[in-house]
Each structure stands twice: as C-alpha cells, then as structure tokens.
Amino acid sequence: MISNRKIVTALTAGLLLLTAGCGGVEQVASPAPVSTTETPAPTTETTPTSTAETTTETTPADTSETTTTEEETTTSETEEEAPRTPSGSYDVTISGSVSGTSFRRSATLRIVETISSSGTTNDVNPVDVCLVSGNPAGQPQPGAIWFGSNSGCVPGAGAGHLDLATVDVDGDTVTVEPVENMAATGGNVFTSSSSIAACPFFPVSGRLRVTAGGGVSGRIEVTGYGGAFCGKTVYSAKISG
Incomplete structure (x- = not known):
C-alpha cells in the first residue's frame, strides 16, 4: 500500500513537471519582441522636369522694328513732299543801263503762287514772278519795266492771265526766261528814254534771276525788240533789297 507521503511527493513532482512544461509552452508561444525603432521608408527622389527645356518660348513681334519702319516711311513721305518755294512782295532797287543810258530806280518784285495752269504755252510755272518799275507803256522812262512770267502778276495790268515766260525754282532762287513768241502780246515791256517818241x-x-531768302539779290538781263524802226536793245540791271 502506497503511503500518503509518496502520493504527495508524486503529486508535487507532477505539478512541478506540469509547471515546467507550461513555462516551455509560454516561451515557445511568446512572439518575438517587436523593435520600437521605426525604419524610415525609402525615399524616392523625383527630379522635376525642366520647364525651361520643354516650354516653347514665343517671342513677341519686335515693335521697335515696326516703329522704325513707320518712322522711315514718314520720313520718306516728308522728303517726297514738294520743297517750300519763296514767295512774297519785296521793295527792291534796280540799278543798271539800257541802250547805253544808266538808271537807278525803285521797283517791286513779286513772287506769287501759280496764277494759271491752263492756256499755257509751256510747262506750268511752279510760281509766278514779276518785276515792276514805273509805267513804261504810259510814261516811258529810262529803266521803266514790266517783266513777269504771267501778265496777271502785274497789279493793274488789265490783261488776261497770259503765260509769258518759263520759271525754274532751285531752293530760294527763281529764274524767269521770256517766251519769244509771246513778246508780241506786249505783256512784258521796258523803255530806254523819257521821250514821247520812246520806243517800247x-x-x-x-533772264531774270533772283534769290529771296531774308533779303533779295539778283540780276535781270534781257534783250528787247522794238520793231523794225527801233531794232533790239539790252536791258541789264542789278536787283537788291
């Protein structure tokens, strides 16, 4: 018969064995310790696409070139405009000789806009010019003269607008040359004496050539025909004013 002491000893040993086994189970079942240190996620570095390389750059139209072109056009148009021509009425002095007789007298030089562009016997005059001193037809005197490119230029001439001469303008200088076949009209005339029988x-x-720019200077030298009886004579004078 087994004694109580042996039974207790056996039970105690069994309990110890059971406890040891349970401890081994707990050790096996216990999960591995989790590390509290966080492992950073791998960083993928994305390089941005260069917008400078892929962007199409649109260059605005060069306005400076357009402006320059407009300025050049304006300048060209300005340069193509007709140059300013001299104009006005001037009190002048004419001194010279006619038929060997010397004279010095006052006169009026007029440079006006074109009087007539129709009925001309030559090109249309850019301006019309006349030199007036005395009244050679009504009161003959040495050096008295009416000479112009159009009869309408002479104040009080009373004649129609007859184109009597050609006119050329070069800056401030004007040149007038008589048209020979218009001499018979009597629109241009001068005298060499004060005799009642003086030949016109x-x-x-x-030609008459004058420069009008601030002052007036020039000359007139023309040959006049007085008919079969009077023949030809030269009128030559300096013009100043």
Whole structure:
C-alpha cells in the first residue's frame, strides 16, 4: 500500500513537471519582441522636369522694328513732299543801263503762287514772278519795266492771265526766261528814254534771276525788240533789297 507521503511527493513532482512544461509552452508561444525603432521608408527622389527645356518660348513681334519702319516711311513721305518755294512782295532797287543810258530806280518784285495752269504755252510755272518799275507803256522812262512770267502778276495790268515766260525754282532762287513768241502780246515791256517818241521794247530772250531768302539779290538781263524802226536793245540791271 502506497503511503500518503509518496502520493504527495508524486503529486508535487507532477505539478512541478506540469509547471515546467507550461513555462516551455509560454516561451515557445511568446512572439518575438517587436523593435520600437521605426525604419524610415525609402525615399524616392523625383527630379522635376525642366520647364525651361520643354516650354516653347514665343517671342513677341519686335515693335521697335515696326516703329522704325513707320518712322522711315514718314520720313520718306516728308522728303517726297514738294520743297517750300519763296514767295512774297519785296521793295527792291534796280540799278543798271539800257541802250547805253544808266538808271537807278525803285521797283517791286513779286513772287506769287501759280496764277494759271491752263492756256499755257509751256510747262506750268511752279510760281509766278514779276518785276515792276514805273509805267513804261504810259510814261516811258529810262529803266521803266514790266517783266513777269504771267501778265496777271502785274497789279493793274488789265490783261488776261497770259503765260509769258518759263520759271525754274532751285531752293530760294527763281529764274524767269521770256517766251519769244509771246513778246508780241506786249505783256512784258521796258523803255530806254523819257521821250514821247520812246520806243517800247518787248523782251524776246535773256533772264531774270533772283534769290529771296531774308533779303533779295539778283540780276535781270534781257534783250528787247522794238520793231523794225527801233531794232533790239539790252536791258541789264542789278536787283537788291
């Protein structure tokens, strides 16, 4: 018969064994310790696409070139405009000789806009010009003269607008040359004496050339025809004013 002491000893040993087994089970079942240190997620570095390389750059139209072109056009148009021509009425002095007789007298030089562009016997005059001193037809005197490119230029001439001469303008200088076949109209005339029988001479050649820019300077030298009895004579004078 087994004694109580042996039974107790056996039970105690069994309990110890059971306890040891349970401890081994707990050790096996216990999960591995989790590390509290966080492992950073791998960083993927994305390089942004260069917008400078992929962007199409649109260059605005060069306005400076357009402006320059407009300025050049304006300048060209300005340069193509007709140059300013001299104009006005000037009190001048004419001193010279006609038929060997010297004279010095006052006169009026007029440079006006074109009087007539119709009925001309030559090109239309850019301006019309006349030199007036005395009244050669009504009161003959040495050096008295009416000479112009159009009869309408002479105040009180009373004649129609007859184109009597050609006119050329070069800056401030104007040149007038009589048209020979218009001499017979009597629109241009000068005298060489104060005699009641003084011959009227009608310019058939020569020129009047004056420069009008602040002051007036120039010359007139024309040959006049007085008919078969009077023949030809030269009128030559300096113009200043």
